[in-house]
Amino acid sequence: MKRMVSLKHILTFNFxxxxxxxxxxSGFIVYHSISYNxxxxxxxxxxxxxxxxxxxxxxFLDDPLRLLHEIQVLGNPDINIPEQNINRYLSEILRYHLVFDMVMILDDNGIVKNISxxxxxxxxxxxxxxxYYLAQKNRDKPQWSQTFISAKTGRPTLTLSVPFEKGMIVGFLNLKYLDTIIQNIRLGQHGYASICDSDGTVIAHVDPTLIEERFNSKSIMVFERGFYGKxxxxxxxxxxxxxxxxxxxxxxxxxxxxxxxxxDEAFAPVRHIQHIILCGMLAAVLFAIFAAYISLRMTLNPxxxxxxxxxxxxxxxxxxPLEPAAYREIVTLENSFIKMRDALQSRENALRESESRYRTLVNNMPGAVYRSAYDDVWTTEYISDGIEALCGYPPSELINGKSKVYSSLVHPHDQQMIREAVDRAIKQHRHFIIEYRIFHADGTIRWIYSQGQAIYDxxxxxxxxxxxxxxxxERKVAETALLESEEKLQITLNSIGDAVIATDMGGRIERMxxxxxxxxxxxxKDAIGCLFDQVFHLIDQQNSQAISGLVSDVVKTGKPVEFQANAILISKDGQERVIANSGAPILNEKDEIVGAVLVFRDISEQAQLESRIRQSEKMESIGRLAGGVAHDFNNMLGGIIGAADLLALQIKGNQIAEEHVAIIIQAAERVADLTSKLLSFSHKGKFISKPLSVHDMINDSVGILLHSLNKRIHITTELSATQHVMSGDKSQLQNTIINLGVNASDAMPDGGELTFRTENISFDQEYCENSSFAIQPGQYIKLTVKDTGIGMDDSILAKIFEPFFTTKKEGAGTGLGLAAVYGTVKDHYGAIAVESLVGSGTEFHIYFPILDGHLEQQTQRDVAVKKLTGTILIVDDESVIRKTAVAMLEELGYTVLTAEDGPKAIQHYKDSYPGVDLVLLDMIMPNMSGPEVFREIRAFDPSAKILVSSGYSKDRAVDELKQMGAVGFIKKPYRxxxxxxxxAQISIG
Amino acid sequence: MRNAQRVIFFFLFCVALGGVATFLTQKGSAPEPIRLGFVSSLSGRASTAGIHARNGAMLAVEEANKLGGINGRLIELIVKDDKATAETAIKVDQELIDAGVVAIVGHLLSSMSVATVPLMNKSNTLMVASASSTSQLTGLDDNFIRLLSPVDKEADLLAEVAYTQLTLRKIVIAYDLSNSDLSESFQKFFSHGFGKRGGIIAKAISFNTNTKFSATDLASEINRFEPDGVFIVTNAIYAALLCQHLRKINQVATIIDSSWGFTDPAFIQNGGRAVEGVYSIAAFNAECQNPEFIKIQDELQKRFSVKPSLAMQLAYESVQVLLESLRNSKKPHDLKQTILSKKTFTGIDGEPIVFDQWGDPDRVYYLLNVKDAMIHTICKINPNCIKSSL
Structure with missing residues (x-):
């Protein structure tokens, strides 16, 4: 509100x-005028x-001049004064005239002729x-000199000179003479007169030191101007x-x-007059103020x-009653006021009655009605009685913030929100609705619903x-509880590892x-509101038929449905996952079904793992079967080949018989080769472990393949593995590489690219645990054999490692090549994988654990075949083997004993002790195994020489016996x- | 109505504010002046040089004030007369110190300086002596700096000139004991220098102008030894009178005057034709063409109607050295250190003034003589110059 100006002040000021x-x-003008004048x-x-x-x-200066003129008479030729009297004359003159300190007469050369x-x-x-001489010389007029130090007195002096004959008379003025002129001049207490010569040097002054020190006054302004004639x-x-x-x-x-x-002194009278004027002005001002006061008082009092x-x-x-006034205008004004007073009184009574009615109405309303200022603290101008129930404070304490400011009750966290909401509403000229917290007088927090609007001028x-x-x-508490419950439910659902979908009765998704x-x-967000079957596409794993109606099944039965692992869920982007699903109805408080909840569990990985396990178990059982058959085959072949070898010795010279025996031996060797592959697949083949370079084996194998494969096949090697040494059987591994090369060649009948590639990789624990191969974490060399052939479909890929499975023409393949590869890889604690795409080609990936260190050069040792003597005990449960071995050993010159099982062998050994030089011991026998027999014999005779024989050379028992002292190993069937x-390598006897 | 009231109040407020501002401005625009003391002999026969020195100092101060003083503060030169007595010198120096001067320029007479240096040391006030070339104050770490080299250098140079260039072999020295600290040093070092070169000091005659002085008697006494040269050490007036009386009885002997009074115009004015041909050496180039010298020469004529002299030059230079150092020195007590740190200043003759660690300068000397009532510069002193000039 604008501040009103007081009429009294205005009148006073104007006056x-x-x-x-x-x-x-006028005072100022007078002041300055008088001062100036x-x-x-x-x-x-x-x-x-x-x-x-x-x-x-x-x-005054006429006196010295007059005196010198008197002396000038000495130059008058009519007056002849002797020379010696001139000085006396001068002295007499000076004695009576103190104007000069000294007088001298100079000749025309400036020489002092007379002096007094x-x-x-x-x-x-x-x-x-x-x-002074130079100034006076050749001049007729008297000359006054500047001040100088007298050689006689040592004090400042100046001279007056007049011509004399050819020289001059010089009078040295007594400056005290000048003092007599100025000493009598006094102006006030401190005013004085002074004289300075034309150079500015002070020659008369009340301060004698200025004269004595020849003070030069030229720099003082008043003197300086004087020297320029002003x-x-x-x-x-x-x-x-x-x-x-x-x-x-x-x-x-x-x-x-x-x-x-x-x-100060010169202008003292001026100052005095000035003071008088100032005092007069002050008195006039005071009088004016007094007059104004009296006049205004008479005017303003009524x-x-x-x-x-x-x-x-x-x-x-x-x-x-209004007091009667003295002036007519004011009486008129008073009468008007009386009329206004009466009118105002009647209206006020009516207003009071109306207000009382409204107040009662407002106070009976729930909550409170308020009017507040739009300021920093929302100053309460009015608030109804209901506010006490809301916040615990009566209106009397809150109105105008008498003892409590309403805004101080508002929760600090809500203050800013309220301010912004009200500002926003005012800006938009709309009403505002705000919910906020306040602190009740009892210390509790209350939620307030506030609705209002701004009133504008x-x-x-x-x-x-x-x-x-x-x-x-109450409402806010309920809302908060509901919100918290909803948040907890959402957190729970988010924490579940399975998919959870809630639908309504009609199958529309409400939550997922x-x-x-x-x-x-x-x-x-997109899925909610959609039908369940629209979002979740399920097909039966067995028959690929679409599965639908899961929600309706649950809603109809009203019972939970267990997990069913026979469905495939196809996602929006086409990805398939094997899932197990279950469902349950959602019941309300009255146990009525209001919807369904479905739970899907992704079991894709579990299904794949089970598949791999099944495949592994299948291969294992096939291997065991093949191994058993191969073992029996080996024994039989041992007899056939051995007998044939012996027969060949006996029929030497009979050409036809020899050819027949050779056919037997060749056929038996082909069978033995098949048997060997079967044994490789079943992990029971011949296995000699040595450090090997994979790169060397690849290069050797590629050399063989270059000569044997279709010339239109281009072979390349990319051997980038830095560590390529592994432990294994060179023969088996090389066969593996060649097998893969040959298979690749068969897949590229029209030629193509065959690539052998190596690199180093490492497997971690997690990878190894999920693998179907028995691999351990660590460094591996990865061998990739890639062709650009016809490729294979999934049905073929699933069976390629099975023995006797072949896609080749009948008689063109045995179906044991990749089975042997599979067996070799597993024997070497490796892993194999295959990728193929029909029409594009196939890649085999083989992983072997690598050895630290480098490959040592192996030297070939030729073994000479020679015949030796001694007694050899043959221990084998197969009579064919025993007979064949007996025949071979006897042919070699040995004495042979035989035993068909372990106990008999031990008994023979003991009975013949120390007659047996070597025991040829089969590893697998009924009743007592080879290792048990080995231990018994060595227990009896620690120096016993035992040669181990077995069709399962990979058997770890063979290695153990070698470590225990077995002198060697020979694989059955042996030639x-x-x-x-x-x-020949064993020293017998 | 309210607006009118506001305008009037605003007007009155502005007037009041202007008054206060004017008052403050006037107060602020007149800071305390920097007080500089000057003391010399300003009365008596010895005052001719002192008055010249005062004029030089006043000129330097007035010029500085015309340029605004130092850092906005004007320079106030407080002038005192030592009356050529040690007692008065000490008294007036104390008065200057009490008046709060930052330094004192003076004294001219060595005897005054010797008497007052202890007071300077005690009060830690720097005295920059224009002349005072006595050897008694040489090589001392005191509050005394001078613009004239110690007398031993001047005396030795003069002996060299007298013996080698003027070919004098027998000299009488007449020296004034009124400034004994200077004149005795002069006599001693000149005698030594002249003697070591092979010359003979026929007689060293002392006299005292503060007591009875008879130029006639002194001239007769000198002439009695029939010297081929006379070396005079006294002020300008007495040196002139002695020359006058010497020339009356001896037209032959070569007269050498010390720099004490030689460059003082009173020497020639009082000496007349008798001082024609008198030699001297001084750190004063009477015919200097350095612009600074020419400017000062003009100012002197305009301001005091006098010609330059050695005393004037030294006083002017003393003030210049002090003012230049005051501009670069935050505390008056650092003045000496500031001067010695700068070490080299330039004289009004354009030649360097190089102070040593004790505040004694090394500067150029000139060989001078009187010719046609004027002082002429024969040359700047060095061996070659002397030979070629005479």
Whole structure:
């Protein structure tokens, strides 16, 4: 609200301005006018004094000149004064005229002819270089010199010289003479006169030191102007004092006469007058103020009384009578006020009655009605009684923040929100609805529902805020609980590892968790509201038929459905997952079905693992079967080949018989080769473990393949593995590489690219545990054999490692090649994988564990076959083997004993002890195994020599027996020559 | 109505504010002046040089004030007269110290300086002596710096000139005991220098101008030894009077005057034709063409109607050295250190003034003589110059 100006103040101010400004202005003008004129008068007075002194000095200087003119008579030829009397004459003159300190007469060369008073130091000396001499020489008029130090007195002096004969008379002026002129001049207490010569040197002054020290006054402004011929009065500052100086020039000598007075002293009368004027002005001002006060009081007092009366009316006091006024205008004003008072009183009574009705109405409403200011603290201007129930404070404490400001009750976290909401509503000219917390007087927190709007004035400024407040604590508590419950449910669902989908009765999705989003490929926001079957595409794993109606099944039965692992879920992006599903109805509080909840579990990995296990178990059982058959085959072949070898020895020379035996041996060897592959597949083949370079084996194998494969096949090697040494059986491994190469060649009948590639990789624990191969974590060399052939479909890929499975023409393949590869890889603790695409080619990936270190050079050792003597005990359960072996050994020259099982062998050995030189021991026998027999014999005879024989050379038992002292190993079926070679290496007997 | 009231109040407020601002400005624009003391002999026969020195100092200060003083503060030169007596010198120096001067320029007479240096040391006030070339103050770590080299150098140079260039072999020395600290040093070092070169000091005659002085008697006494050269050590007026009386009885002997009074115009004015041909050496180039010298020469004529002299030059240079150092020195007590740190200043003759660690300068000397009532510069002193000039 704008602050009203007091009429009293305005009238007072105006009166002062009207009365004082002319007064002060005229006073100021008078002040300055008088000051100026008086100062001018003082300056003129001082100037007149200076002029007067200058004139007096001019006249005063006539005396010295007159004196010198008197001396000039000495030059008159008519007056002849003896030389010796001249000095006396001069002395007499000086005695009566103190104007000169010294007088001398110079000749035309400047030599001192006469001097008075006499000074021997000066008499007769040359003064021709003195300034006064040079100034006077050749001049007729008297000359005044500048000041200089007298050689006689040592004090400043100046000279007056006049011509004399051809020389001159020089009078040295006594400066004290000048003092007599100025000493009598006093101006006030401190005013004085001074004289300086035309060079500015002080020659008369009240301060004798200035004369003594030849003070040069040229730098002082008042003197400086004088030297340029200017007379007048000037203000200046000297020795830290402000002064006024009036100067006049002495025409004869050009000396300056200065009348000096301090400013303070010179202008004391001016100051006095100034003070009087100022006091007068002050008195006038005070009088004006007093007159204004009296006049205003008479004018304003009736108005003041009327003002007091109206104030009483405004305060509600209608009973007091208005005092009668002295002026007619004010009486009229009073009468008007009386009418207004009566009208106001009747309206106020009506208003009070109306207000009482509304107040009762408002106070009976739930909550509170308020009016607050739109300020920083929402100052409460009005609030109904209901506020006490809301916050615990009565309206009397809150209105105008008497003892409590309502905004201080509002929760601090809600203050900013309220401010922003109200500001926003005001900006948009809309009402506002806010819910916020307050602190009740009892310390509890209450939720308040506030609805209100701003009331604006004509200029769109907010006057105040009107609104209602309601307690909504119960509703807010319920909402909060519901919200918390909803959050917990969502967290729970998000934490479940399975997909959870909730639908309504009609199968429309109401909720789904993140796992469900992942499995379906649908975003929950998009999926909610859609039908379940629209989002989740399920097909039967067995018959590939679409599965539908899961929701309706659950809703109809009203019972939970167990997990069913026979469905495939196809996601939005086409990805298939094997899932197990289950479902259950959703019941409301009355146990009524309101929807269904379905749970899907992704069991894809589990299914794949089970598949691999099944495949592994299948291969294992096939291997066991093949191994058993191969074992029996081996025994039989041992007999066939051995017998054939012996027969060949016996029929030497019978060509036809020899050819027949050779056919037997060749056929038996082919069978033995097949048997060997079967044994490799069943992990029971011949296995000799040595450090090997995979790269060397690849290069060797490629060399063989280059000569044997279709020439249109281009073979390349990319051997980038830095570590390529492994432990294994070179023969088996090389066969593996060649087998893969041959298979690749068969897949590329029209030629193509065959690539052998190596690299190093490492397997971690997790990878190894999930593999169907018995591989351990660590460093591996990965061998990739890639062709660009016809490729294979999935049905073929699933069977390629099975024995006797072949896609080749009948008779073109045995179906044991890849089976042997598979067996070799497993024997070497490796893994194999295959990728193939019909029409593009196939890649085999084989992984072997690598050895640290380098490959040592192996040297071939030729073993000479020779015949030796000794007794050999053959232990084998197969009679064919025993017979064949007996025949071979006897052919080699040995004495042979036989035993068909372990106990008999031990018994023979003991009975013949120490007659048996070597035991040829089969590893697999009924009743007692080879290792048990080995231990028994060695227990009886630690030095017993035992040669181990077995069709399962990979058997770890063979390695153990070798470590225990077995002298060697020979794989069954063995040839005559093989047996001879092995025995040749063993020292028997 | 309210607006009118506001305008009037605003007007009155501005007037009041202007008054206060003017008051403060006036107060602020007149900071305390920097007080500099000057003391020399300003009365008596010895005052001719002192007055010249005062004029030089005043000129330097007035020039500085015309340029705004130092850091906005004007320079106030407080002038004192030592009356050529040690007692007065000490008294007036104390008065200057009490007045708060930052340094004192003076004294000219060595005897005054010797008497007052202890007071300077005690009060830690720097004295920059224009002349005072006595050897008694040489090589001392005191509050005394001077613009003139110690007398031993000048005396030895003069002996070299007298013996080698002027070919004098027999000299009488007349020296004034009124400034004994200078004149005795002069006599001693000149005698030594002249003697070691083979010359003979026929007589060293002392006199005292503070007491009775008879130029006639002194001239007769000198002439009695029939010297071919006379070396005079006294102020300008007495040296001139002695020359006058010597020339009356001896037209032959070569007269050499010390720099004490030689360059003082009173020497020639009082000496007349008798001082024609008198030699001297001084750190003063009477015919200097250095612009700074020419400018000062003009200012001197305009301001004091006098010509330059050695005393004036040394006082002017003393003030210049002090003012330059004051501009670069934050505390008055650092003045000496500031001067010695800068070490080299330039004289008004354009030649360097190089201070040693004790505040004694090394500067150029000139061989001078009087010719046609004027002082002429024969040459800047060095062996070649002397030979070629004479």
């Amino acid at each position: 002062m301005v009207v009365a004082l400004i002319p007064l002060l202005t 008086m100062a001018k008068e003082i300056s003129s007075k001082n100037q007149m004094l200076a002029d007067s002194v200058a004139r007096e000095l001019e006249g 008073p006499y000074d021997e130091n000066l008499a007769g000396i040359d003064m021709s270089y003195q300034k 007379e007048g009065t000037f203000h200046y500052r000297f020795q830290n004092t402000n002064k006024i100086g009036s100067k006049a020039i002495v025409p004869q000598t050009k000396w300056l006469v200065i009348i000096t007075q301090t400013i 108005l003041g009384k009327l003002t007091e009366d109206t104030k009483r009316i405004a305060a509600g006091d209608y009973s007091s 004509d200029s769109d400024e907010v006057l105040f805020l009107d609104g209602v407040l309601l307690d909504c604590t 968790n993140p796992v469900a989003e992942t499995l379906s490929g649908w975003n929950a 005559y020559i093989e047996l001879a070679e092995v025995l």
